Amino acid sequence: MTQMTMGKALNEGLRAAMQADDKVVVLGEDIGALGGVFRITEGLQDQFGPQRVVDTPLAESGIVGTAIGLAMRGYRPVCEIQFDGFVYPGFDQIVSQLAKMRARSGGRLAMPVVIRIPCGGGIGAVEHHSESNEAYFAHTAGLRVVSCATPEDAFHMIQQAVLSDDPVVFFEPKRRYWDKGDVADTPSLDLHSARVVRAGADVTLVAHGPSVKVAEQAASFAASDGVDVQVVDLRSVSPLDTTTLHACARSTGRVVVVHEASTFLGIGAEVAASVTEHCFRDLQAPVLRVGAYDLPYPPSKAEDDFLPGVDRVLDALERSLSY
Amino acid sequence: MTQMTMGKALNEGLRAAMQADDKVVVLGEDIGALGGVFRITEGLQDQFGPQRVVDTPLAESGIVGTAIGLAMRGYRPVCEIQFDGFVYPGFDQIVSQLAKMRARSGGRLAMPVVIRIPCGGGIGAVEHHSESNEAYFAHTAGLRVVSCATPEDAFHMIQQAVLSDDPVVFFEPKRRYWDKGDVADTPSLDLHSARVVRAGADVTLVAHGPSVKVAEQAASFAASDGVDVQVVDLRSVSPLDTTTLHACARSTGRVVVVHEASTFLGIGAEVAASVTEHCFRDLQAPVLRVGAYDLPYPPSKAEDDFLPGVDRVLDALERSLSY
Amino acid sequence: MTALRSVPVASPERSVQALLPRAAAIPTQYLSPDGNLTEQGRGAPIDDALMTTMFRDMYLGRRLDQQALNLQRQGELGLWLMSLGQEASQVGSIRALRDTDYVFPSYREHVAGLCRGLTPTQLLSQWRGVVHAGWDWEATRFHFYSLVLGSQTLHATGYAIGLKHDGVDDVVLTYVGDGATSQGDVNEALNWAAVNDAPIVFFCQNNNWAISTPNRAQYRGALHRRATGFGLRSYIVDGNDALAVHDVTQAAVSHARNGGGPVFIEADTYRMAGHSTSDDPRRYREDAETEVWKARDPITRLELYLRASGVDDDYFSEVRAEGDDLAESVRKACLQLEEPVLTDLFSKVYAEQHPVMDLQHAEHLRFLSTLEAAQ
Amino acid sequence: MTALRSVPVASPERSVQALLPRAAAIPTQYLSPDGNLTEQGRGAPIDDALMTTMFRDMYLGRRLDQQALNLQRQGELGLWLMSLGQEASQVGSIRALRDTDYVFPSYREHVAGLCRGLTPTQLLSQWRGVVHAGWDWEATRFHFYSLVLGSQTLHATGYAIGLKHDGVDDVVLTYVGDGATSQGDVNEALNWAAVNDAPIVFFCQNNNWAISTPNRAQYRGALHRRATGFGLRSYIVDGNDALAVHDVTQAAVSHARNGGGPVFIEADTYRMAGHSTSDDPRRYREDAETEVWKARDPITRLELYLRASGVDDDYFSEVRAEGDDLAESVRKACLQLEEPVLTDLFSKVYAEQHPVMDLQHAEHLRFLSTLEAAQ
């Protein structure tokens, strides 16, 4: 058990994955000498050499497309996309190629490729640097989509993602990179399980990635008002751990889901649809969603009002409870 | 009022739009002399010349990206994407550029661009030629996403889309291109309204694009079993016409939504979430979704079982009614 | 300010050095359309056995094409894309590889596929809609088709980089069309391959058309020149001359194999048929153009050469008989291809456990059982 | 079979004609780093007024850069990307355009923007996070920045095609970085522009680095050669020599304006600062390299030339004073920039009515009112 930041945990997780298997290669823009713009790959090129930690030309389709070729050759590539908003030039390679390859091959060709995406807002960045685009990938059959919310999960989930024979889109909440936390030596959950972060009997608050901390803060505030909020960290956005999710929803009968992505067709829509379908009789109130508004990400001086913050979550909890 | 196929209706709609405004230009792969692989632009190049009906190089990002530039110059481009599965190379230009341009410009720069996508399966095509990817675009703030289900709507909606100062992703259900129907001279609805296609008191069946016909067929079968199914054609996938949708849901208390896209985070998820949130007390049963399974589109000999057909819809109607 | 010289502004055209796009080079040609060796050809290496092998390959490829066309017309295939006219490009290039070299085709490389040992039926299966990938790509070192244009060139480049890392001296060859070169992916691949000195050959079958789009609407300059600009070694060859294609490809492959970096080959050829069985080329091109290319037919050309070189009728009848067999047997096998069953597919999307998939699979089985119950 | 010749297989390298990537051409240079006219320069057109204008442009641009850096360090800007060292490339090129020619910048063209009449504060506003687009692009004919690399080159190409259709003889100039040339979009744009004979100039500021990625990891060959391969006329110029950049750009613009088709200019320059205020270039490059380029400073170079040509101190003090004013006033104006209010933004996404947006706007207002009520 050690204390470290999420950024460091990812760095150590990648290092461990590379040490464990020399077929693991890391590729992306500026990840070598610079260590990536967030320093997540810091020191890796020194340790593993420029053949395993590759500064690529500046082209996301190229990064993903050549990673697919490397995977066909037996490698396990980990791609870094520099910022969330720059993954779209690689969209075809992710959605048409990476995601479908195994199914196209009749289940024979494995695609052990990880796509790391620093995601989300809250760091005062310029446009295209604060997006939450997990829903595009979660809607895509053939991909797995996960997001870490703590240093502990960051450390273990990145290794589990590398070990997976399926392609994994790995979202890293960039505004949590500098948050510290304990990291246990062994993982307590597999890559695809949700975690009940806080027990609670009155209402279930579902979050993932950067919003988990917001959810926990809201739960604390609510507690001081005597409301007992259960907080669930999805961890895996696709597949959803429906077992945990439905059990939690049933236990409280009230669900609020919070995420930074646009509300319309955000993962909250799937959570609401799935929970409602499977737990209809147990629900005391409709599943409420607290997402970003359906605007393109605003100039950063307006992001605090744009992102779902503690107050909006508390408001939704109240609406759910008073339904 | 004339009878024509949906393909012809689109062709005539485009012709009318081009006649009405000489800033309307049409661009895409093989749309000139060939008239497009589905002949939707047949005869337009002869009539309007190669400067307004442009055979482009083979690159979807180029098609959308240059259309954006043309729009900045005052044109109203209509882009044809040859098949649904080939829109992804243009995804960045659609999602980061076209969709966001107006908001980025502080509401000043209009983007009157239409992206036509022949969509959906059921024609025995090879891979990448049968996809239903409307949810990606519907999740994207700044775009409008519509789909026509009848020749009448095809004729009028394509013209309304061209007239819109917002970017419109226009889905054309390719397996309905050859279906004939009446086309009135004037539109009865605006681009963003849902239509109640069939009145019914027992359960509401929501569909769009190619699935509307499936829904109507299911409703007919159900009628012969004494079940009165209301059928709603969304027409606009984003924004949803929530007024109509919620009113219909309230009127029957039971909703089933059907679409060809993957179920997970398909538009059915949004319909379910929205209806549940706003009509919770009126619902007798959870909103049920009948989508394609979350598999990449299978080889065509398996598509009949993959696509949501009449039997699966009837099964869902039954489950809803017996809930 | 007075000290400044005030020279009248000269025509800028004269004052700066401009690099002008050079015209295309002249394609390497060894066999003239009437089957005679050209001057270049007379200096070229000629291997008897290879010539007859390549004739047979091309001939059988064309027979497969014809039979597939028939099958499509009879409703037994959903679609077929003919290689008609491009046989020399495919055979000449694939025969210049070692069996261990890895090939990333586009979607029209049936004739090349046959050379790699794919069965005709495997080649048809995708177009009959029973599978997406119809053959064992590992065993044949011939990857399954990519229908999203140009996407395979990046996979090929990544694979080639992997080969290099592994210290293996195999090379990769990827096929790409003239139209596909307009895609961002293909250009990214050229650049990527160059930066990495990847052991890869980009083989462009420039058949002059991308569906209805002629080269002049697709690009300017010349494709092999573009590749040169990306830093690749590049060649242009008469794509209807199997002998020249083979030799040029060998040169390219040996360059790549020996660490010289990536190579681009532009094969000047022609799509004699429509784009696919759904296409009607008379809507956009003149029959006269096709006639010109008929006179450059790659199979006739090699046949004329072989006959002039003394290859006798027996050889040609043998090959013809083999073609009859192929046509006959592929028709039978095609009709017997096993159809896919949806329930089998749920387990083929992910390698690992997936609860949502499991739910859907169960739901599908439940639904099927209600259907059965209803019967 | 015996009649076939059996020539031993010659080395393929000798039997075919290979096109090798040509090395880069030598950049056009009129002013040497020590401010003397080169031989090429002595034959070039020189316009006194233009020289002093360009000096002033470059000097003020650099002052803005420095002040913006200060503001960022003080927490008043979220980020800033300096043009330090690239002033000649920007000023020389933009000054070669007519005011009506339309410019699509990337994101580092502050110095060019100033020349187009953008105020320093407008240029800062985006980096302070108050707007995405800080100026009137229609009035200045200088589009707002594109942060998704290369995406603007396609918009520029489309716009240029529109100009051509309209029969207007304006041209488009778009700025692009060396790193961005690896993107599919940029290559698609080059091809598209060529096919359409579009009146556009692609101006590539090759500053040798893309964040930490040096040219040798970005591409092979030379960028202007690549453009040639796409069928564009292309130039390479010393990007730290405002005089040469101006003249070359004029040649390019006049070519494009007169219907000659698209042109590519590669300006050989250097990013003297870090990539942005968040970047520490010592992590990936040697100070020695920066020193070499310091000696080629574009502003010093022009100052030396002007002084040698007799421009007196008064001129330089005037410009310096102007720079002081600029620095002072931009600081004040920056701090006064109005902040965006979320509620205003709901109406700026769509031109037409949007029920879901209306619902969300109402929901947001309701939420705000509960907040107020709680206070």
Ligand SMILES: Cc1ncc(C[n+]2csc(CCOP(=O)(O)OP(=O)(O)O)c2C)c(N)n1
């Ligand atoms: C990304 C993408 N866009 C469009 C298509 C549709 N399409 C299939 S083949 C084709 C023409 C291809 O031309 P070319 O690359 O020259 O190859 P050829 O068919 O001539 O062999 C087009 C436009 C596609 N398959 N992929």
Ligand SMILES: Cc1ncc(C[n+]2csc(CCOP(=O)(O)OP(=O)(O)O)c2C)c(N)n1
């Ligand atoms: C599509 C995309 N990918 C990645 C980035 C992140 N990024 C911003 S600037 C930059 C380097 C750009 O280098 P270059 O094009 O040479 O321009 P320069 O910064 O040197 O002016 C990168 C990788 C981006 N903005 N867009």
Ligand SMILES: [Mg+2]
């Ligand atoms: Mg072609």
Ligand SMILES: [Mg+2]
């Ligand atoms: Mg650069």
